[in-house]
Structures are given as C-alpha cells and as structure tokens.
Amino acid sequence: xxxxxxxxxxxxxxxxxxxxxxxxxxxxxxxxxxxxxxxxxxxxxxxxxxxxxxxxxxxxxxxxxxxxxxxxxxxxxxxxxxxxxxxxxxxxxxxxxxxxxxxxxxxxxxxxxxxxxxxxxxxxxxxxxxxxxxxxxxxxxxxxxxxxxxxxxxxxxxxxxxxxxxxxxxxxxxxxxxxxxxxxxxxxxxxxxxxxxxxxxxxxxxxxxxxxxxxxxxxxxxxxxxxxxxxxxxxxxxxxxxxxxxxxxxxxxxxxxxxxxxxxxxxxxxxxxxxxxxxxxxxxxxxxxxxxxxxxxxxxxxxxxxxxxxxxxxxxxxxxxxxxxxxxxxxxxxxxxxxxxxxxxxxxxxxxxxxxxxxxxxxxxxxxxxxxxxxxxxxxxxxxxxxxxxxxxxxxxxxxxxxxxxxxxxxxxxxxxxxxxxxxxxxxxxxxxxxxxxxxxxxxxxxxxxxxxxxxxxxxxxxxxxxxxxxxxxxxxxxxxxxxxxxxxxxxxxxxxxxxxxxxxxxxxxxxxxxxxxxxxxxxxxxxxxxxxxxxxxxxxxxxxxxxxxxxxxxxxxxxxxxxxxxxxxxxxxxxxxxxxxxxxxxxxxxxxxxxxxxxxxxxxxxxxxxxxxxxxxxxxxxxxxxxxxxxxxxxxxxxxxxxxxxxxxxxxxxxxxxxxxxxxxxxxxxxxxxxxxxxxxxxxxxxxxxxxxxxxxxxxxxxxxxxxxxxxxxxxxxxxxxxxxxxxxxxxxxxxxxxxxxxxxxxxxxxxxxxxxxxxxxxxxxxxxxxxxxxxxxxxxxxxxxxxxxxxxxxxxxxxxxxxxxxxxxxxxxxxxxxxxxxxxxxxxxxxxxxxxxxxxxxxxxxxxxx
Numbered sequence: 001x002x003x004x005x006x007x008x009x010x011x012x013x014x015x016x017x018x019x020x021x022x023x024x025x026x027x028x029x030x031x032x033x034x035x036x037x038x039x040x041x042x043x044x045x046x047x048x049x050x051x052x053x054x055x056x057x058x059x060x061x062x063x064x065x066x067x068x069x070x071x072x073x074x075x076x077x078x079x080x081x082x083x084x085x086x087x088x089x090x091x092x093x094x095x096x097x098x099x100x101x102x103x104x105x106x107x108x109x110x111x112x113x114x115x116x117x118x119x120x121x122x123x124x125x126x127x128x129x130x131x132x133x134x135x136x137x138x139x140x141x142x143x144x145x146x147x148x149x150x151x152x153x154x155x156x157x158x159x160x161x162x163x164x165x166x167x168x169x170x171x172x173x174x175x176x177x178x179x180x181x182x183x184x185x186x187x188x189x190x191x192x193x194x195x196x197x198x199x200x201x202x203x204x205x206x207x208x209x210x211x212x213x214x215x216x217x218x219x220x221x222x223x224x225x226x227x228x229x230x231x232x233x234x235x236x237x238x239x240x241x242x243x244x245x246x247x248x249x250x251x252x253x254x255x256x257x258x259x260x261x262x263x264x265x266x267x268x269x270x271x272x273x274x275x276x277x278x279x280x281x282x283x284x285x286x287x288x289x290x291x292x293x294x295x296x297x298x299x300x301x302x303x304x305x306x307x308x309x310x311x312x313x314x315x316x317x318x319x320x321x322x323x324x325x326x327x328x329x330x331x332x333x334x335x336x337x338x339x340x341x342x343x344x345x346x347x348x349x350x351x352x353x354x355x356x357x358x359x360x361x362x363x364x365x366x367x368x369x370x371x372x373x374x375x376x377x378x379x380x381x382x383x384x385x386x387x388x389x390x391x392x393x394x395x396x397x398x399x400x401x402x403x404x405x406x407x408x409x410x411x412x413x414x415x416x417x418x419x420x421x422x423x424x425x426x427x428x429x430x431x432x433x434x435x436x437x438x439x440x441x442x443x444x445x446x447x448x449x450x451x452x453x454x455x456x457x458x459x460x461x462x463x464x465x466x467x468x469x470x471x472x473x474x475x476x477x478x479x480x481x482x483x484x485x486x487x488x489x490x491x492x493x494x495x496x497x498x499x500x501x502x503x504x505x506x507x508x509x510x511x512x513x514x515x516x517x518x519x520x521x522x523x524x525x526x527x528x529x530x531x532x533x534x535x536x537x538x539x540x541x542x543x544x545x546x547x548x549x550x551x552x553x554x555x556x557x558x559x560x561x562x563x564x565x566x567x568x569x570x571x572x573x574x575x576x577x578x579x580x581x582x583x584x585x586x587x588x589x590x591x592x593x594x595x596x597x598x599x600x601x602x603x604x605x606x607x608x609x610x611x612x613x614x615x616x617x618x619x620x621x622x623x624x625x626x627x628x629x630x631x632x633x634x635x636x637x638x639x640x641x642x643x644x645x646x647x648x649x650x651x652x653x654x655x656x657x658x659x660x661x662x663x664x665x666x667x668x669x670x671x672x673x674x675x676x677x678x679x680x681x682x683x684x685x686x687x688x689x690x691x692x693x694x695x696x697x698x699x700x701x702x703x704x705x706x707x708x709x710x711x712x713x714x715x716x717x718x719x720x721x722x723x724x725x726x727x728x729x730x731x732x733x734x735x736x737x738x739x740x741x742x743x744x745x746x747x748x749x750x751x752x753x754x755x756x757x758x759x760x761x762x763x764x765x766x767x768x769x770x771x772x773x774x775x776x777x778x779x780x781x782x783x784x785x786x787x788x789x790x791x792x793x794x795x796x797x798x799x800x801x802x803x804x805x806x807x808x809x810x811x812x813x814x815x816x817x818x819x820x821x822x823x824x825x826x827x828x829x830x831x832x833x834x835x836x837x838x839x840x841x842x843x844x845x846x847x848x849x850x851x852x
Contacts, residue, residue, distance in 0.1 A: 004663040006627025010759040014115055022775050023062075023117040025073050027522045034070035035523050036061045037502055037562075039531030039539070040077045040124075043103035044084060047110045049571040049609060050532070052619050053635040053645060056756075057568055057712070058530050059116045060636065063755040064706050066117070067779035073523055074117055075505040077124035078104050081132075082494045085428045090177075090462040096428040097456055100127055110619065114628045115759050117775070122505050126497035131504065132430040133451030134514040135496055138546075139433055140444050141553055147193045150442065153421055154263065157185035161463045164425035173288050177462055184287045189423035190432060190490065194545045198223055198415045201544055210564030212642075215536045219544075222537045224416020229400040231335065231409040233258065233308040235270050236316055242266060242308055245330040245414045249403070250395040251337040253384040254358035256315075256348065258308050259301065259322035261332040262286045267321060272305025279304055279321055286323045299324055299347045311408035312385070312399070322347065328418055338374065339366070345374040358384050359392045420542065422493040427460060427467045429491025437478035437485040446479050452487070466490070498539055499546035502526055502561060520556045529562035536567065566710060569644040570608045571635075573615040577602050583614040606646050617647055629757035630656040636712040636756055659760055661723060662753065665746060666764045672733045673743050673768055687730040688741045689811050695745040696786035698722045702752045703782070712756065719752050730813065743768075751780050796821050797848040798830040806847075814841040821847050 017023065027033075038058040041051060062074040078100075085096035092099075104125065111118070124131055142148040156165040160180035170182050194201075202223045205216045228247035235242060242258060260267060262283040271279050282302040289297070301322040308319055324343060325334050338348035339357045348355055355368040359379040366375060381387045387395045403409030423432070431452040433445035445452055458467035468474065468489040478485040506519035525547075531539075540562075547561040576584040578594035578601050588594065589601045609616045622631045634655040639645040666673065684692050698718050705715035726745055733742050747768060754761035754774045765774050794817060796804040804826040808817050818839060821827055827849070834851040841847050 002667055004660050004760070006629060006659075006760070007624075009763045010113075010115060010628050013759045013762045014112060016762075016773070017115075017117075017775070018112075020773075021121075022773070023074065023119050024121055025071065025119050027519055028071050029522065031071045032069070033073065033523060034065040034528075035073045035526045036065070036528045037075065037505075037526050037530070039529070039535060040079050040498070040501060041107065042079050042082060042084065043100055043107055045103045045106070047107055047619055049617050049619055049635070049647070052114065052631060053571055053641075054530060054532070054568055055111065055114065055116050056632040056635050057566065057641050057710075058528075059114075059632070059758075060706065060712060060755040061528055061530075061710075062117045063758060063775070064779065066775065067751075067754075067777060068707075069778065073122075073505070074119060075122040075124075076111065076116070076118040076120070077122075077501060077505070078107075078126065079494065079498050079501070080104065080125050080127040081429045081491075081497055083426065083428070086426060086460060086462075089428075089460040095456065096460070097127070100428075113623060114632065117758075122508050124501055124504050124508050126430075126494075126501065127428070127454075129451045129453055130511070132454075132497070134500075134504065135430045135492060136433040136445070136450050136452060137447065137514060138496075138500070138550070139492070140447065140450075142192060142549065143444050145552075147196065147549065148190060149193070150188050150190050152186045153189040153191075153423075154184045155187050155189075155425065157183045159183060163462065163464055181288055187423075187425070189421050190434075190488075191419040191421050191423075192545075194420045194542075195415060195417055197545050197548050198225070198417045200548060201417070201541065204544070204560060208560065208563075208565075211562075212565065212567055215533070215540070215565060215567060218536045219541055222417065222541060224414075226414045226416075228396075228412060228414065229403055229409050230331075230412040231311060231403060233311060233317075233335070235266075235319070236307040236309060238270050238306070240266055240269055242319070242333050243331045244333045244335045245412060246335055248337070248340070248396070249399040249409075250381065250384075250387075250392040251340045251358055252310070252312055252335065252399055253387075254337040254339050254356045255310055255317060255335040256338060256354045256356055257317050257336045257344075258319040259325045259334040259336050259344075259347070260304075260319060261325040261327040262321055262323065263327040264321075264325075264332045267304065270304060270306040270319065275303065275305040278302055282321060297323060299343065299350065301347060301351065303351075311403070311406065318353070320347075320351070329416060330414055339368060339371065340374055340376055342374040342376065345371070356383060358382060420493075420495075420545070422496055423490040424493055425466050425489075426491055427454075427458060429494060430454070430496065431468075432488040432490050432492060434488040435476055435478060435485045436488065437481060437483060439483060440478055440480045440485075443478055443480055443485070449479070454491075495538060495542045499542040500550065502543070503550070503556070514555070517555060520558075524556055524558040525560055526562045528564045528566065530566045530568060532570075533567040540565075566641060568641045569639065571617075571645045571647060572606045573609050573617065573647040574604050574606050575613050575615045583612070585614045588614075608644075609647070622652060626652055626656045627659075627759075629659055629760050633659065633716065633757050637716045638713070640713055641710050658720060658723070659757060661727070662749060663760065663764065665723060665726060665749070666767055669733070669742070669746070670767070672739050673746060682737055684737070684741065686811055687813055688737065690809060690813070690816065691725060691729075691741055691745055693786055693809070694722055694725055695741075695748045696782040699748055699752065699780045699782040700787055703779070706755070715752075716756060719749060722749055728815075730815075748780055750774075751777070792844045794821075794844065795846050796824065796827055797846060798827065799850060800848065803827055803830050810844060814839075817841055817847055821849070 036058055038054050062072050066072045080100050085100050088094060088099045089096050139148055156170050158165055158175040158180055160178045161175060173182055175182055202220060202225055205219055226247045229249040231244045233242045279302050301320040304319045306319045307316040310317055336344040338344040338355045340359055357366045357368055360366055360382050361375060361379045378392055381390045381392055381395050400411045431454055433452045435443045435445060437443055455471050455473045458471050460467050466489045474486045476485055476487050503515045506523050507516040510516055543561050547558060550556055576589050578584050578599055580597045580599050581594055592601055594601055634652045637655060638651050701718045702715040705711040733739055750761050750764045762774050790810040791807045792810045794806050794808055795802055796806060804824050806820050806824055808820055831849060831851050837850045837852050839849050
C-alpha cells in the first residue's frame with residue numbers, strides 16, 4: 001500500500017492549481033456571486049497560527065460556495081504601510097520598503113504553501129504607488145466636498161528625540177526609545193468629517209443582522225449618540241461662557257460646581273492670577289500621564305478661582321479642572337451634580353463641595369449629609385423651583401423647554417464620535433496630496449500629478465521630525481501660481497489604506513480609476529468578512545464610513561461594505577514561567593525545571609499566543625512535519641471559529657492520523673472502488689441501508705454546518721463518524737450493491753472533506769477515477785428519502801426484567817442497537833460492576849442482557 005506523503009501530494013496540487021489558474025475569477029452577469037474576504041495582513045515577517053486559522057476559515061467558505069455553484073471572489077493583499085517598518089529601519093538599518101517587500105515575498109510563499117484558494121491576480125499592496133495613488137484621489141474628492149479639513153490638534157511629542165510619537169510608542173508616559181517624558185504638543189492636522197455620517201453609521205447597525213451583536217454594540221457605543229440639552233453657563237467677572245452638554249437636564253438645579261477638561265481653551269482665560277501656576281502644574285501632570293486610563297484614575301482636580309452662574313438658580317458655582325473630564329467627549333465641560341452622579345459625588349466629598357438633592361426616590365426623602373453614594377435612578381423632583389413634585393422624566397423635557405425660552409440653552413443631540421484625524425508625522429505612509437503656497441494657501445495637488453510618490457532616498461533615524469522634511473521632496477512649485485511652495489510632509493493614517501481595499505480587489509489593474517463601477521455593482525457588498533474582534537471598532541467603522549462616502553461620490557450603490565461578519569477567536573497556548581528568568585520556550589525547560597537556573601517552572605494558564613510570552617507555535621514547523629492539510633484541519637476542528645482555540649500538539653497528531661485513515665480507506669480498497677457509479681436501483685436493507693442513510697445524513701449535516709452555522713468542528717466530526725462506520729463495514733464488499741454503497745460513501749467523505757483538507761481530497765478524488773478536479777466538481781446533495789429515519793421502540797431487559805426502552809432505526813443491526821442500549825443510563829446501573837454473559841436481540845422488539 002502506498003504511504004500518505006503529505007508534502008508530495010500538496011506540492012503536486014498546488015502546482016496544478018497555479019498552472020490552471022484554478023481560483024481566478026471574472027464577473028459573470030446573471031450568475032450568483034459570493035465575495036468572501038479575510039482581513040488582509042500586515043507583512044510583519046512571518047504568518048502566525050492566528051493567520052492560519054483566519055485564512056483556513058475563509059478558504060473553507062470559498063471552496064464550499066464555489067462547489068455550490070456560486071461565482072466566488074476570494075482575493076488577498078497586504079496592509080503594508082505602518083510603524084513597524086519604520087521601527088525596523090531604526091533598529092536594523094534596513095529601509096522600510098526593503099523590509100516590507102522582503103516580508104511580503106516570504107509570507108506569500110507561506111500562504112501558498114497552505115493551499116489557500118486566492119485569486120493572486122487580484123493581489124494589492126497598499127505601499128505601492130499604484131494603490132496609494134487612489135488614497136490621494138479620494139482625499140482630493142473629499143477636499144472638494146469639504147469633508148477633508150485642517151485644524152489644530154494635540155500629538156505625543158518626545159522632546160529628547162524631537163519627534164512625534166504614535167500612541168503605541170508611548171509606554172507609561174515615556175518615549176519607547178529614550179524613556180524621556182512625553183509631552184502633548186499642538187500641531188495642525190488633517191481630518192475627515194466622519195461625524196457627517198454619525199447618525200447613518202448608528203442607524204445602519206440595525207440593518208446588519210449578519211454581524212455579531214457584540215461588535216454592533218461596540219460600534220454604537222463608539223458613535224455614542226446622546227439626547228439631552230446644551231446649557232450655557234456665564235463666567236462671573238469675565239466675558240466668557242462655558243457650554244455644557246448634559247443628558248440629565250432634570251438635575252440642573254442640583255449643579256454645585258463645574259469640571260473642565262485639562263485641554264479646555266477657556267482655562268487660561270478665566271483662571272485667577274494667584275492660582276494660575278498651580279493650575280498649569282496640575283494640567284502638565286495630568287497630560288504627562290496620557291489620556292489612556294484617565295477615566296479610571298483617582299478623581300483629582302484643582303480650583304481655578306473662577307465661578308460660573310447656574311442659569312436657572314443664579315447660584316455661583318466654582319469651576320475646577322478635573323482629570324476625569326476629556327475634551328473629546330461632549331464639550332469638555334461637565335456641570336457636576338454630586339447628589340445624582342457617583343463620579344461627581346466622590347469628587348465633591350474629596351474637595352468638600354456642596355451636595356444638593358433634586359430627585360428623591362419613591363417614598364424617601366434624601367438627606368445630603370447622610371448620603372454615602374449618589375442616587376441615580378428615577379424619582380420625584382425637589383429643590384427645583386416650579387418643577388417640584390414632577391416626575392424627573394417629565395422634568396427633563398420641561399427644563400429643556402425653559403432653557404430655550406430664556407435663551408440659555410437648547411435641546412440637543414451629542415455624539416461621542418469625533419472627526420477622524422488622519423495626519424501622521426511618520427515617513428512610511430501615503431503622502432497627503434497638498435501643496436502650501438505663500439500666496440495661494442493650501443492647494444490640492446492636481447489629479448494629473450498623482451500619485452505623489454513617497455521618496456526612498458531618505459535617512460530614518462527616529463529622531464527629529466519626519467524624514468520627508470529633510471529631503472528634496474518638500475520643495476516644489478505651486479500648481480496655481482507657479483511660485484515656490486512646499487509639500488505637505490504628513491502622511492495618512494494607515495487605516496485609510498484598509499478602509500477601501502476591498503473595492504480595489506475588484507479591478508486592481510485599473511489605471512484610470514480606483515475601481516470599475518460595473519465590477520463594484522456586481523461584487524459589492526462583501527458577502528462574508530472574517531477577522532479578529534480587535535478590529536471591531538476602528539477598522540470596521542472607518543470602512544463603513546468610507547463606503548458611505550464613496551457611495552455619495554456616485555461610485556457605488558452599496559450602503560455597507562460587509563453583509564456578514566465573523567470574528568474568529570484567538571489561538572492560545574499554555575505559558576511556561578521561571579521565577580528567575582520569566583517566560584520560557586519549551587526547550588528552555590526540562591523535567592519541570594528551568595535549564596538555566598534549575599528552579600521549578602510553573603505551567604499555565606493558557607493565554608493568547610505571543611512572542612513576548614514565548615508561547616507561539618511556528619506554522620512552518622507544523623506544516624513541514626504534518627503537512628498543510630493537517631495544519632488546516634486541526635485549526636478548524638479544535639474549536640468553533642468564534643471561540644478561542646487551545647493549541648494541543650496531540651490534537652495535531654490526531655488530525656494527521658485521521659487523514660492517514662482516509663488515505664488508507666481509498667488505497668486499501670482501490671480495486672473495490674474502481675469502476676462503479678452509485679445508481680441505487682435495488683432496495684437496500686440492513687447495514688447497507690444504514691450506511692446509505694449515514695452517508696446522506698452526513699452530507700446534510702456538513703452542508704448545514706458550513707452554510708448556516710460555520711460549525712466547522714462539528715462538520716469535521718460527522719465526517720470522522722462516517723469514516724469510522726466505513727472501517728466497521730459488516731460483511732463483504734464484493735457484491736455489486738455493496739461496492740456501490742461503499743463507493744458512494746467514500747466519495748462523499750472525499751467531497752465533504754475537500755474544503756477543509758483540499759490537497760489530499762483532490763488526490764484521492766483523482767485516484768477514484770474522477771476526471772474533473774474537485775475545485776470544478778459540484779457539492780454533493782443529500783437524498784431526503786435516504787435521511788428519513790424509520791424508528792422502532794425496542795424493550796431492553798436485564799435478566800428478563802424490563803429496565804428501559806430505546807428508539808433505533810427499524811433496520812438497525814445488533815451491534816448498533818447494543819451501542820445505543822449500553823449508553824442508556826437506566827440500563828447502566830443494572831449492569832454496572834457485573835459480568836455480561838451474553839446478549840440476545842429480537843430485531844425491532846427486544847434486547848435482553850444476561851448478567852452474572
């Protein structure tokens with residue numbers, strides 16, 4: 001018998017697929033399409049097991065719907081601009097372009113080695129000028145519509161390196177490179193008006209039933225629509241006002257102080273001279289800690305010496321700067337109502353500020369002095385002038401109306417969502433196509449001059465401003481007046497690259513436009529999008545925004561980019577830790593001890609694979625040892641796609657053994673399997689009927705598990721059960737009917753296995769004598785009559801006494817019935833710890849167990 005050589009089989013079929021352009025796709029008007037897409041990777045150097053799992057999931061979907069007759073688009077590309085390439089340039093002295101393209105070459109080979117059904121003719125690379133040219137084209141279109149604009153915004157600044165830092169480069173308030181304290185600095189930045197689409201982004205989450213509710217909730221929270229009132233507080237003794245947005249206008253009579261974000265522009269204008277130094281020191285300290293985690297930090301503040309006037313009560317309330325108020329939320333100012341907001345309550349207690357109750361709970365009168373927490377539920381208005389005795393829910397509307405009557409406020413809607421700042425003071429990104437002229441101002445680069453090419457003759461040190469400032473890139477001519485001018489040296493946020501790449505796949509060689517409208521009309525939206533939950537907000541929100549903005553340019557009809565979304569779980573593995581040397585690789589421990597110091601090693605818990613925790617698994621090693629099919633099969637069988645997968649080398653071995661069993665099932669029965677097609681022109685009975693039923697039941701289950709639920713693990717399990725049944729074949733396989741039933745079942749196994757393990761399936765399909773390759777073969781269809789089970793009730797006796805009843809197929813044999821009986825709990829207790837001497841089965845009636 002020929003041995004299963006995975007590498008030989010896989011290389012053979014990968015070459016056949018490539019030579020025949022097996023997965024190339026073209027638009028076919030009138031034919032049902034299916035666009036399946038996995039989030040494209042950043043070319044960091046090598047794929048990891050998370051990539052393997054993600055892409056294997058997408059490949060199952062692609063191959064399945066291809067066999068179901070759909071016109072499937074399944075492309076791949078590279079999200080190739082970004083900070084890691086710059087860091088590599090700084091650390092290793094290699095140009096970002098060289099580093100990036102070298103990584104792409106290696107990772108592409110890895111993906112091809114997995115046998116993924118990508119249409120590589122549609123490959124896109126976002127750092128290539130032929131791609132980012134269209135980023136710039138979109139930017140110019142957005143400028144024309146007033147959707148792209150520039151304003152002052154804060155950035156992370158390292159004074160020692162004299163450079164802007166990304167958020168990821170700030171660690172504990174320090175520069176990742178030199179550990180200097182990072183400051184906030186204001187620079188002019190480019191923004192896109194995503195807020196113009198806030199309401200639509202929110203409302204359309206109701207039209208995405210194919211998305212996980214968890215992701216939709218995260219998107220809704222990020223947009224953060226709040227209905228309430230805008231209230232104007234006048235500052236005492238100054239020609240300044242402070243606007244506040246509140247969702248609780250019913251509590252306005254209980255506002256006893258004001259809290260401002262440290263970034264609020266009014267602070268310098270209203271702070272008393274004798275308090276200015278202390279206020280500035282507090283603001284510097286808060287900013288040095290960064291914005292991340294400010295909401296969870298201990299509540300702190302400083303009094304400005306200024307007072308504002310409550311517009312309804314006329315009371316003077318002190319104005320504080322507080323660390324928990326963020327400029328990005330609301331107006332950056334909060335009217336503090338300590339009796340009815342827990343955060344304000346804690347702040348008031350800390351700084352001995354007054355607490356005024358304006359809402360009492362039912363049948364209770366609150367005493368501010370006795371309160372140990374804020375009361376935040378519904379109730380009856382008190383201490384609120386004309387609104388006393390009213391339900392607070394009614395007072396919300398009435399107080400908002402009063403604010404409007406007095407001209408000190410209005411009903412309002414606020415969004416947490418802020419415009420998208422796309423400026424990056426980095427080198428490795430898409431240049432922003434703007435020229436600054438002393439006479440003409442900010443001038444868009446003419447369309448005919450696109451792309452603005454990112455120069456490669458630069459020195460990247462990690463110090464100073466962008467390398468683009470130090471190159472001949474800056475100096476240019478104004479396209480309007482012809483005078484000397486300078487180019488914009490900021491580059492675009494890399495999220496711009498990934499916000500429309502799914503559109504470029506449809507016509508990647510198009511040199512005249514971002515994509516062909518006819519192609520977009522046919523392929524959009526993406527039918528199934530697959531990626532990690534970590535992209536639940538930013539990437540997905542920006543892609544949704546971009547789709548709507550491009551729609552409004554008249555280029556597409558789709559409102560949403562992705563019809564269905566699958567967020568796959570993480571790949572996890574136990575960690576090893578030494579008390580002296582920290583995380584260890586498996587080879588750094590022996591006999592439960594650290595090989596370096598001999599101290600006992602703790603094992604666990606299971607955590608997401610991470611280089612820093614040394615619990616990664618190299619896909620190359622697994623593929624080299626077991627083959628691509630085994631690697632794919634384990635990643636799909638070990639857990640449902642939406643759940644985390646715990647890495648288990650024994651499980652990989654098990655998947656390899658199973659494929660070996662399938663291989664032997666065909667090779668050991670080659671003579672029996674050759675030359676027969678299943679015609680089913682004779683009635684089936686007994687074991688043959690059960691195998692026929694199981695074959696079609698398996699086809700039905702695998703089809704539903706893939707198409708309706710993405711339960712790949714249970715689909716694979718049912719294929720394994722069918723294989724087990726074929727290995728337990730009862731009687732001979734020599735008769736024509738037996739051979740027909742056996743071949744039908746074996747062909748079903750190979751067909752059903754093909755989306756999961758395509759190489760071995762193609763090889764076995766060919767060896768079964770089928771001239772058409774699997775990628776061009778229709779998906780099997782189950783026979784409804786075959787899966788219809790005729791069951792009978794069998795009485796179970798133990799030593800002649802009735803102990804239970806079980807339902808089994810009417811034609812089930814003794815071995816099958818015995819398996820069902822022995823799993824029955826009512827039977828188990830009567831045979832436990834006893835010797836079974838014999839069993840007797842009267843077909844369809846009685847199963848008797850004789851025990852001693």
